Every structure is written in C-alpha cells, then in structure tokens.
Amino acid sequence: MIGNLILGGLAAGSLYALVGIALAIVIRVTDIPNFAQGEMAMVSTFVAYSLLDRYGLGWWAAVALALGFAVLQGVAVQILVIRPLIGGPVLSAVIATLGLNIVLNSIAGMIWGHETHIFPSPLGDAPPVFVAGVPLPLDSVANIGVALAVILGVTLLLRYSWAGLALRATSQDAVMARLVGIPIGRSFALAWGLGGLAGGIAGVLVAPALFLDTNMMGALLIKGFAGGVLGGLSSLWGVFGGCLVLGVLENLVGAYLSPSFGDALTFIVLIAVLTIRPEGLLGRVRMRKV
Amino acid sequence: MSGLAITRLTVRFGGLTAVRDVGFTAAPGRILGLIGPNGAGKSTLLNCISGITRPSAGSIRLDGTELAGLSMHRIAARGIGRVFQHPELVAGFTALDTLRAGCHRDLHYGLLAELFALPAARRQEAAARHRALAALDAIGLAADADRDMALLPYGHRKLVDLARSLMAAPRFLLLDEPVAGLNDAEIDRLADMLRELRDVRGLGIVLVEHNMALVARLCDEVVVLDAGRVIAHDVPQAVLRDRAVMAAYLGEAPADA
Numbered sequence: 001m002i003g004n005l006i007l008g009g010l011a012a013g014s015l016y017a018l019v020g021i022a023l024a025i026v027i028r029v030t031d032i033p034n035f036a037q038g039e040m041a042m043v044s045t046f047v048a049y050s051l052l053d054r055y056g057l058g059w060w061a062a063v064a065l066a067l068g069f070a071v072l073q074g075v076a077v078q079i080l081v082i083r084p085l086i087g088g089p090v091l092s093a094v095i096a097t098l099g100l101n102i103v104l105n106s107i108a109g110m111i112w113g114h115e116t117h118i119f120p121s122p123l124g125d126a127p128p129v130f131v132a133g134v135p136l137p138l139d140s141v142a143n144i145g146v147a148l149a150v151i152l153g154v155t156l157l158l159r160y161s162w163a164g165l166a167l168r169a170t171s172q173d174a175v176m177a178r179l180v181g182i183p184i185g186r187s188f189a190l191a192w193g194l195g196g197l198a199g200g201i202a203g204v205l206v207a208p209a210l211f212l213d214t215n216m217m218g219a220l221l222i223k224g225f226a227g228g229v230l231g232g233l234s235s236l237w238g239v240f241g242g243c244l245v246l247g248v249l250e251n252l253v254g255a256y257l258s259p260s261f262g263d264a265l266t267f268i269v270l271i272a273v274l275t276i277r278p279e280g281l282l283g284r285v286r287m288r289k290v
Numbered sequence: 291m292s293g294l295a296i297t298r299l300t301v302r303f304g305g306l307t308a309v310r311d312v313g314f315t316a317a318p319g320r321i322l323g324l325i326g327p328n329g330a331g332k333s334t335l336l337n338c339i340s341g342i343t344r345p346s347a348g349s350i351r352l353d354g355t356e357l358a359g360l361s362m363h364r365i366a367a368r369g370i371g372r373v374f375q376h377p378e379l380v381a382g383f384t385a386l387d388t389l390r391a392g393c394h395r396d397l398h399y400g401l402l403a404e405l406f407a408l409p410a411a412r413r414q415e416a417a418a419r420h421r422a423l424a425a426l427d428a429i430g431l432a433a434d435a436d437r438d439m440a441l442l443p444y445g446h447r448k449l450v451d452l453a454r455s456l457m458a459a460p461r462f463l464l465l466d467e468p469v470a471g472l473n474d475a476e477i478d479r480l481a482d483m484l485r486e487l488r489d490v491r492g493l494g495i496v497l498v499e500h501n502m503a504l505v506a507r508l509c510d511e512v513v514v515l516d517a518g519r520v521i522a523h524d525v526p527q528a529v530l531r532d533r534a535v536m537a538a539y540l541g542e543a544p545a546d547a
C-alpha cells in the first residue's frame with residue numbers, strides 16, 4: 001500500500017517537475033515567472049489532439065508535431081508579448097503572462113469547446129510493471145523516465161551547446177553577455193521555446209491520465225511552482241527533487257489524513273519554504289553585482 | 291576614414307555631464323592610452339563605445355560606420371572587443387566555456403537551427419570548440435581547459451579573458467585596467483601580448499590604465515581626460531610632462547591659469 005502511494009507520488013511528481021522545469025528555465029534566463037506556462041501546454045496538447053482526432057495522424061507523429069508547435073509557441077509569446085515589455089518593471093511582464101493565461105484559455109474554449117475529451121496514451125493497455133513487488137502502471141513509469149530524460153537533456157544542452165552557454169551567460173549578467181557578443185534576444189526566445197517544450201511534454205503526459213479539457217493544467221502549474229520553490233528554482237535537479245517530494249507527500253497526506261488536504265499541502269509547502277528558506281533546498285542565492 | 295573616430299561626444303546623466311565634447315581617433319595598429327583621475331569619464335567613454343551607455347550627443351564611427359545607437363552585441367559583432375576588469379564571466383564557466391562564449395562570430399545559423407539543434411548548428415559549434423581549444427593552447431593554458439575559471443590563478447583568468455575577446459576577431463580592443471592585481475611578471479607577459487596584437491595583427495587598442503609606467507612604455511599616444519574633457523592628447527613622454535596633466539592628477543592649479 002505505502003509502496004504504491006510512494007511510486008504513484010513519484011509519477012505525479014514527475015509531471016509537476018516537467019512544468020517546474022519549464023518555469024525554472026524561463027525564470028532563470030529572463031527573471032519572469034510565466035503564469036501562462038500551463039495554458040500554453042494545454043493549447044499544444046489540444047493541437048496534438050486535433051492532429052490525432054481530426055487529421056488521423058499516428059500518436060508519435062501528432063505528438064512530435066505538437067511539441068514542435070509548443071517550442072514555436074513559446075518563442076512567439078516571448079517575441080510578441082514579452083519582448084515589448086523588456087526594460088520595464090518585471091511586474092508588467094508577470095501581469096502580461098497572467099493575462100495571456102486567460103486569453104489562451106478562452107481561445108482554446110472557442111476552438112475546442114469546454115467539454116472533456118479523451119486523449120489516448122500509447123501505453124494505455126500495457127500491463128503494469130512490478131517495482132519491488134508493487135504493480136505500477138506503465139505510463140507512471142514512463143512519466144518518471146520522460147521527466148528524467150528531459151532534465152538530463154536540458155542539463156547537457158546548457159553544459160555543452162553554444163546556445164546553452166549563451167543561456168547561462170545571459171541568465172547571470174545580461175550586459176556582460178552582450179558585451180561578449182551574445183545576442184541575448186535569442187537567448188530569451190530560446191529559453192521560452194525550451195520552456196514551451198518541457199510544458200508541452202507535460203501536457204501530453206497529463207492528458208491521458210486525467211481528461212483533456214481547457215482547465216487541466218491549472219492545478220499542475222501551481223504544483224510545478226510549489227515543487228520548484230521547494231527544491232530551488234535555480235537548480236534543475238532541485239526542481240525535480242522538490243516536485244517528487246511534493247508528489248509523494250501529497251499522496252501520503254491524501255491517503256492517511258484526508259484526500260482534500262492533499263491540495264492544501266501544496267500551498268503550505270509554498271508558504272513554508274518561502275518563509276524559511278526562500279532559495280529552496282538545493283537552490284543558490286543569486287548575488288546581484290552592482 | 292579608417293579607425294575608431296570619436297567626435298564631439300557628450301554624455302549627460304541628468305544634470306551631470308560625465309563626458310563633454312570629447313574627440314579623438316584611435317588608429318589600427320596603435321595603442322592609445324586613456325588616462326585621467328577617478329571620475330574623469332574614462333569608463334563612461336568605454337561604455338559608450340561598447341553601447342552600454344547611449345551618448346547624449348556626438349558620434350562614434352568605426353571605419354566611417356556609426357556605432358552610437360547600435361545594441362551592444364551588434365557593436366561587438368562589428369569588431370569592438372571588450373576585455374573585462376573582472377574576468378570571471380559566469381559562475382561555473384570553465385576556461386574553455388569562456389573562450390567558446392566569445393565564438394559568436396563563427397556561428398551563422400538561424401534561431402530555428404538553434405532551437406532544433408540542426409546539423410548546421412552542431413557542425414559550427416564543433417568548429418568553434420576546436421578553435422577555442424587551439425586558442426587556449428596558444429596562450430599555454432591548454433591544461434586549464436576544463437577547470438572552473440574561478441579556481442584559476444588571477445593572471446591566468448586575465449589571459450583567458452583576453453583570448454576570449456580575440457575569438458571574435460575584433461578590429462579594436464577596449465581594455466579597462468587590464469593589469470590591476472597582476473604581478474610584474476604577469477604584467478610583462480600581458481604587455482608583450484598586447485604589443486604582438488598591435489604589431490602582428492594590426493589591432494587598434496584603447497587602454498584605460500592607472501599604471502603610468504605601463505602607459506609610458508606601451509602606448510603610442512595618450513589621451514588625458516579630466517572632468518569629462520580632453521585636456522591633453524600626445525605621445526606619452528609629452529603627456530606625462532604636461533603641466534595641466536600634473537595639475538589634474540595632483541590637484542594643483544596650473545601656473546599659467
């Protein structure tokens with residue numbers, strides 16, 4: 001029983017982590033918490049749904065195209081919505097993302113309606129795997145694996161590619177990066193594109209587990225945030241760990257205390273961490289050079 | 291008109307005029323020293339050339355092309371290199387990372403190729419990495435390639451940052467107090483490197499420096515700023531004997547004023 005709860009919590013936490021990573025990449029490079037990240041993921045998941053349902057594409061083709069869309073969507077949002085606000089107070093950009101959140105939700109409602117749809121999973125009918133004698137649905141295992149792969153991929157990209165180098169430089173000191181010759185506009189766009197990708201992956205993984213509807217990402221956004229804050233948004237592994245801990249705690253508290261308390265836990269964690277250790281468990285304090 | 295020509299440049303911050311009507315031309319293949327007491331406007335002037343600070347009036351032309359008003363990375367791409375006073379660019383960057391960061395001129399792929407890591411992007415990045423390793427080898431620091439910049443000796447960090455600025459094949463190099471904190475041997479090594487860049491590569495160098503001995507033996511000409519104005523512009527020996535310059539440094543009123 002408890003093994004099941006823990007593994008189920010890890011699977012849910014992996015989904016939070018994908019959203020958390022999307023948020024963390026964007027915050028690290030551009031200092032903006034993107035409150036539209038969830039709705040952007042929801043829209044790209046609906047794009048996958050339309051490609052599957054209306055255009056009859058196979059699952060992998062539809063999802064690959066939708067993830068390409070998720071990247072471009074992130075870049076487009078950065079260029080069209082955020083870029084004109086650069087140089088102003090960060091709060092303007094934050095409010096813009098909140099507005100975008102509502103706009104995307106309404107547009108998705110107009111296009112796809114507010115009823116729930118069923119989004120298939122390629123692993124839906126697979127038999128469960130047994131981990132330490134505990135039966136675990138294959139798609140839960142896949143969630144954990146995909147989240148790990150995404151973090152590893154992003155870590156390698158930041159470490160070894162020139163784009164990653166530019167992202168790291170931009171995230172620490174934009175003026176210095178530009179003096180070196182790094183076009184930081186591109187770094188910003190890239191960070192939003194990567195964020196869009198991680199969010200989009202979360203969307204197509206969440207949709208089969210819940211139902212696909214326009215409000216499916218709302219709770220996930222807050223949980224990705226809370227888990228990220230818990231682990232420390234400045235560290236991708238911190239985000240991953242924080243979200244896993246949150247997923248497991250939520251499951252345990254839901255089972256042993258009260259199911260409705262699971263959600264409240266998210267906010268308790270958020271407030272407690274921000275009060276006691278704002279940089280998160282694995283986060284680093286960012287020093288601003290003057 | 292070849293060279294880096296600064297004409298009637300003025301920078302005002304609110305009511306304060308940090309740079310007033312400054313004009314001089316830095317020529318390729320020469321080292322121009324920019325000296326003056328603290329607050330004279332030297333750093334503001336460098337920041338203007340780099341595009342960090344927008345001038346209030348005047349022009350900055352590189353071979354006849356206006357730079358004032360361009361964004362920083364465009365100015366860098368046009369061939370204005372900057373060497374930093376504090377060379378640890380980014381926490382966690384290795385020496386090799388630092389040099390790769392300077393390789394933007396080698397990379398010509400578009401945003402889409404970057405986003406989706408297309409082969410063109412990967413090939414160009416591999417070439418840039420190769421060139422960065424060769425540059426580290428050339429300054430004798432190949433062994434430091436994978437070491438964290440913050441853990442390198444200070445003198446090595448300075449050399450790595452100088453090499454980093456050269457990766458972009460600049461035409462002019464701006465250096466802000468390059469030898470501060472270096473020992474005599476390291477100063478000699480850096481001076482030799484700058485001379486070689488001037489004589490072999492034909493680079494133009496603008497050097498902000500407080501070390502007068504270095505200015506005297508390294509610079510071909512010296513511009514002296516005081517309170518935002520040019521008060522002298524001559525060969526170093528003449529400038530360092532100039533009464534107005536001594537007055538600005540020592541705070542005495544010139545005898546003939």
